[in-house]
Structure formats: C-alpha cells, structure tokens
Amino acid sequence: xxxxxxxMLATLLLFAPSLGSANPxxxxxxxxxxxxxxxxxxxxxMNRSSTSIVSLHSEAVAYEGLLTSxxxxxxxxxxxxxxxxxxxxxxxxxxxxxxxSDDGWTIISNSEGGTENYVEITVLPSQDQRNxxxxxxxxxxxxxxxxxxxxxxxxxxxxxxxxxQSNTPAVVEVVLVPEDLPxxxxxxxxxxxxxxxESTTMQxxxxxxxxxxxxxxxxxxxxxxxxxxxxxxxxxxxxxxASLQPTVVEWRAHLEGEGPSQTTPWFQLRSEEAPWxxxxxxxxxxxxxxxxxxxxGFMALQNRRPxxxxxxxxTDEEFxxxxx
Amino acid sequence: MVSSGTLxxxxxxxxxxxxxxxxxxxxxxxxxxxxxxxxxxHVNLFDNVAHFALAxxxxxxxxxxxxGIASSPGDGIDHPLLINKMFLSCASLGLALGVLNVRYRQxxxxxxxxxxxxxxxxxxxxxxxxxxxxxxxxxxxxRGESLLDILHLPYDFVPLMPLWLSGLxxxxxxxxxxxxRQASA
Numbered sequence: 001x002x003x004x005x006x007x008m009l010a011t012l013l014l015f016a017p018s019l020g021s022a023n024p025x026x027x028x029x030x031x032x033x034x035x036x037x038x039x040x041x042x043x044x045x046m047n048r049s050s051t052s053i054v055s056l057h058s059e060a061v062a063y064e065g066l067l068t069s070x071x072x073x074x075x076x077x078x079x080x081x082x083x084x085x086x087x088x089x090x091x092x093x094x095x096x097x098x099x100x101s102d103d104g105w106t107i108i109s110n111s112e113g114g115t116e117n118y119v120e121i122t123v124l125p126s127q128d129q130r131n132x133x134x135x136x137x138x139x140x141x142x143x144x145x146x147x148x149x150x151x152x153x154x155x156x157x158x159x160x161x162x163x164x165q166s167n168t169p170a171v172v173e174v175v176l177v178p179e180d181l182p183x184x185x186x187x188x189x190x191x192x193x194x195x196x197x198e199s200t201t202m203q204x205x206x207x208x209x210x211x212x213x214x215x216x217x218x219x220x221x222x223x224x225x226x227x228x229x230x231x232x233x234x235x236x237x238x239x240x241x242a243s244l245q246p247t248v249v250e251w252r253a254h255l256e257g258e259g260p261s262q263t264t265p266w267f268q269l270r271s272e273e274a275p276w277x278x279x280x281x282x283x284x285x286x287x288x289x290x291x292x293x294x295x296x297g298f299m300a301l302q303n304r305r306p307x308x309x310x311x312x313x314x315t316d317e318e319f320x321x322x323x324x
Numbered sequence: 325m326v327s328s329g330t331l332x333x334x335x336x337x338x339x340x341x342x343x344x345x346x347x348x349x350x351x352x353x354x355x356x357x358x359x360x361x362x363x364x365x366h367v368n369l370f371d372n373v374a375h376f377a378l379a380x381x382x383x384x385x386x387x388x389x390x391x392g393i394a395s396s397p398g399d400g401i402d403h404p405l406l407i408n409k410m411f412l413s414c415a416s417l418g419l420a421l422g423v424l425n426v427r428y429r430q431x432x433x434x435x436x437x438x439x440x441x442x443x444x445x446x447x448x449x450x451x452x453x454x455x456x457x458x459x460x461x462x463x464x465x466x467r468g469e470s471l472l473d474i475l476h477l478p479y480d481f482v483p484l485m486p487l488w489l490s491g492l493x494x495x496x497x498x499x500x501x502x503x504x505r506q507a508s509a
Contacts, residue, residue: 294418297497
C-alpha cells in the first residue's frame with residue numbers, strides 16, 4: 001500500500017511539469033476576449049509589452065447588415081521559435097466582454113479559414129510583417145471601434161508572455177442601406193475553405209444588381225478577372241481555379257445596378273491539403289494491444305523452453321562469481 | 325516558465341539514453357553469458373546495468389510521452405509519424421516489461437542456460453532498438469531528417485488494425501498473461 005502511494009506520487013510529479021507549463025503550441029483559434037486568450041498573456045500583471053507594431057485597416061463606412069472587411073497588420077514581428085503568433089480582433093480593450101459580437105458584429109470569415117475573432121498564425125523566420133483579414137457583417141446603425149491585439153512567447157521560451165495592441169482603433173460608421181443599393185443579400189456567406197487541386201464554383205446572391213464583375217488574385221498578387229454567369233434573377237456564379245499548393249485566393253465583386261455601384265470587400269478562400277485523419281480509438285486500443293501482446297509474447301517465449309532445456313538453479317554467489 | 329518542448333528534449337534524452345545503455349549492456353551480457361570476449365566474469369555487472377537502465381528508461385518514458393503530446397502542434401494525432409511513434413513506443417514498452425518480468429521471476433539463472441540468455445539478450449536489445457527507432461521518427465517529425473533515413477523506412481505507412489481486431493488481440497494477450505501466471509504458480 002505504502003509502495004503504491006510512492007509510485008503514484010512519483011508518477012504525478014513526473015507529469016506536473018507539463019501541466020504547469022505554458023502553451024508553446026498555442027491554444028488554437030477561438031472566440032477569445034483579450035483577457036483569456038492563451039490565459040496569462042492577457043493578464044497585465046504577468047505579461048510584457050510586445051515590440052511589434054499592430055495597426056488596423058478598414059473602410060470608414062459600412063452598411064447595416066452588409067459585409068465589410070478589417071485587416072490587422074503586424075509589423076516588426078517577434079515570436080517563438082515555432083513562429084506562433086496569436087492575433088485578436090476586438091471591439092474594445094477592456095479585457096473582457098470585448099468580442100466583436102459583443103458590439104453586434106458577425107464574423108463571416110477570416111483569412112486563416114476560420115470564423116473566430118482569435119487566430120494563430122505561423123510566421124516564417126524571413127517574415128517581418130503579416131496581415132490577418134476578417135470579413136464582418138455590420139451591426140445596427142452607429143459608430144463602432146475595432147481593435148487589433150497580439151500575443152506571443154519568445155524564441156528561447158524563457159521570458160514572460162508578451163502582449164501588444166493597436167494604438168488607435170479602426171472607427172467604422174455603420175449607416176442605413178440605401179433602398180436601391182446593389183448588394184449581396186443579407187444572408188450571403190462565402191465559402192472560405194477548399195482542398196488542393198479542386199476548382200471552386202462560387203455562387204453570389206444579390207439584390208438590386210444588374211451586372212457583376214469578379215476579380216481574384218493570389219494573396220498580394222496580380223488581379224485577374226473571371227467570367228460571371230447569371231443563373232437566375234439575383235443569382236450569379238463564377239469559377240475560381242484550383243490551387244496546387246496551400247495558399248489563399250482572394251476575390252471581390254463589382255456590383256452594378258440602378259443605385260451607386262458597390263465593390264465588396266476582398267473575400268479569402270484558403271486552399272489546404274486534405275487533413276490526415278485516423279480512427280483515434282482504434283489507434284489507442286491497438287497501442288494497448290501492442291503493450292500486452294509484446295509483454296505476453298516475450299514471457300510465453302521464455303516460459304516455454306524446448307524439452308530437456310531446464311533452468312539450472314544458480315545462487316547469487318555463484319552468479320556474482322561468474323559461474324554460469 | 326519551462327516550455328513543454330524543452331522538457332520533451334530533457335525527458336527524451338533520459339529515455340533514449342537509458343534505453344541505449346540498456347541495449348549495449350544486454351549485448352555485453354549476452355556475450356558474457358556465452359563466454360565470449362573474455363567477459364564471463366562481468367555478466368553480473370552487465371545484467372544489473374541492462375535491467376536497471378531498462379527500468380529507468382521505462383520510468384522516464386511517460387514524461388517523454390506527455391511532454392511530446394503537449395509540445396506537438398495541432399490537436400490530437402494528425403500525422404502518420406505520430407501514430408507510428410506511438411505504436412513503436414508501446415511495442416517497446418511491452419517488450420521491456422516482459423524482459424523485466426522474466427528477469428524478476430527467474431532471477432540470474434536466466435543467463436545460465438542457452439534458451440533463456442539468448443532471448444533475454446535479444447528481447448532487451450529489441451526493446452532498445454524500438455525506442456531508438458521511435459526517437460528517430462521524432463527527429464524526422466520535428467526536423468525533417470534523422471540518422472535512420474538511410475534505411476528508407478516507410479514512416480508514412482500506418483499498420484492500423486480494425487478496432488475489433490485490436491480488441492481481440494488485447495483480450496488474447498491478457499488471457500495469455502493470466503494463464504501464464506496461473507501455470508507458473
């Protein structure tokens with residue numbers, strides 16, 4: 001009983017360091033206030049100020065219920081050896097209750113292929129600047145602020161967590177939609193992810209639109225146009241070419257109608273390799289089976305000697321004297 | 325605060341170092357028990373070193389696994405290398421437990437006859453070899469290369485059995501251990 005206690009205690013102590021360590025592999029994307037994104041990083045008592053420069057770019061005016069985009073730009077990036085950097089889009093810097101949804105914004109997508117306000121990006125050693133773009137559906141009429149923030153560790157993993165935020169917010173004036181404004185329908189949500197090697201046919205649902213022109217580009221590259229076909233009144237379709245390697249294709253639509261012409265924000269379409277999946281239950285059970293089978297097999301092998309091959313009795317003294 | 329990645333390096337070095345020493349000691353114990361290279365009088369030393377190093381490696385292994393999971397990117401098992409690492413380390417764990425169990429039950433006499441010493445040496449060395457291969461997979465996973473790359477092992481092939489078959493094999497193994505214990509009692 002006493003021995004079991006010490007074995008249990010030793011086992012717990014062996015696990016303790018990993019339980020008490022930070023999250024060098026990140027926490028994954030999610031809906032995080034600045035305070036709880038990665039736990040201690042947002043806590044002013046525990047973190048240090050990041051030297052990275054965080055700024056926001058957005059349209060000054062958005063229409064109620066329609067889509068707009070906000071880009072958080074990070075310059076002079078410092079991060080861990082793995083290059084992991086957490087990026088937030090926030091509605092305030094109060095530390096809690098600061099999700100964009102708390103102000104009525106709805107996140108349609110982000111340039112990392114998700115739909116959350118917090119994303120984790122991997123920064124290559126050669127990169128000094130990165131952008132993360134969110135596509136949002138505007139809330140009700142009014143003036144709103146949006147803030148960007150980041151957190152990260154250090155390259156040697158020995159320092160405190162670092163936190164940084166935008167010095168000035170992006171101020172967006174949300175106004176009433178003019179009656180005849182050419183626009184995407186209020187419930188339109190673009191596809192944001194696809195697999196490598198697959199071309200994508202996108203559909204657009206529009207209102208008060210007589211013609212559509214679509215432009216696309218590989219993120220940061222040359223702008224190209226694609227043919228748009230009308231499927232029915234207010235429904236359009238166009239094809240985006242397949243990607244041969246993981247990348248982000250951006251597209252936007254120019255909408256023409258009786259009202260003032262409109263251009264949608266750039267929408268991001270991320271191409272990724274098909275994820276490798278496995279039945280984890282089967283893998284874990286097979287692992288246990290391997291432990292038991294190899295143990296049982298070896299014990300059985302040693303216990304089943306050929307006939308006539310018996311274990312000689314050997315005292316410790318004989319053994320220590322090399323009398324085998 | 326020490327990151328899981330740093331702890332993983334420490335714990336894997338403990339594990340791999342112990343298993344490497346165990347593997348070498350099992351080899352020498354086998355040679356000594358076969359009266360080769362004039363090592364006969366050191367068989368006691370090699371026997372103690374081999375089994376102690378193997379047991380110590382087993383103790384360090386849970387920490388290596390836990391810190392490895394904590395430091396690996398992404399969620400869950402999302403790469404064939406990780407599955408193969410898990411299978412290899414579990415096979416090694418089972419083999420090492422078997423080797424230690426046999427040594428505990430049969431005592432030093434295991435080195436006194438042909439059958440026992442041959443398989444004890446091979447079992448201990450195989451357990452060490454499996455752990456070294458596991459460590460090599462870790463190098464391939466984290467750095468994209470390892471010393472064993474020259475062997476062109478099929479790292480991306482996962483020999484995964486159906487759940488029912490693994491369950492059946494698990495039950496057969498447990499039954500084998502139970503009946504073996506009853507027979508020896």
